[in-house]
Amino acid sequence: MNPHSMSTPTFDDLWSAATAWAEQHSAHIAAQGRSLTPAELTLASQVGVTAPERIRILVVPEIPFPDDPVLRAFAGQAGMLPERTGGMTLGHGIYLREDQVARASIWPHEFRHVAQYECFGSIKAFMFFYLKELLHFRYGPGPLETDARAAEAQLLAR
Ligand SMILES: [Zn+2]
Numbered sequence: 523m524n525p526h527s528m529s530t531p532t533f534d535d536l537w538s539a540a541t542a543w544a545e546q547h548s549a550h551i552a553a554q555g556r557s558l559t560p561a562e563l564t565l566a567s568q569v570g571v572t573a574p575e576r577i578r579i580l581v582v583p584e585i586p587f588p589d590d591p592v593l594r595a596f597a598g599q600a601g602m603l604p605e606r607t608g609g610m611t612l613g614h615g616i617y618l619r620e621d622q623v624a625r626a627s628i629w630p631h632e633f634r635h636v637a638q639y640e641c642f643g644s645i646k647a648f649m650f651f652y653l654k655e656l657l658h659f660r661y662g663p664g665p666l667e668t669d670a671r672a673a674e675a676q677l678l679a680r
Pocket residue numbers: 631635667670
């Protein structure tokens with residue numbers, strides 16, 4: 523593709539597109555997903571979720587990614603690739619790829635992202651910081667992903 527054929531999106535363009543996509547998918551998970559088992563509720567509480575009863579899990583063959591070419595390109599540049607994504611948390615909604623459900627460490631990781639959304643207070647507010655993190659660090663080493671990985675370590679240390 524000609525790199526000059528699209529004008530460079532502003533941060534606010536990315537932010538509003540990512541927020542709209544995340545809100546839409548969070549609502550889809552809320553409608554289609556299952557609530558947590560007692561053991562999952564306990565684990566979510568242990569990693570800091572204040573309303574674990576609001577969490578819904580939707581197991582899918584592949585984690586959906588935005589169709590919007592601007593968002594797809596941004597995710598790719600940040601190192602977020604559909605084939606390497608085993609879970610995605612959108613507010614109190616969690617997509618889990620079916621081949622990841624048995625991987626114990628993915629649960630505290632995604633639950634910790636729920637706690638982060640609760641801390642920020644909205645999908646829009648979370649997305650502001652998450653996109654800044656991706657822009658600055660790319661996917662992985664930034665503070666929100668580091669915090670989610672720390673929740674995995676906390677579980678494995680028990
Ligand atoms: Zn994560």
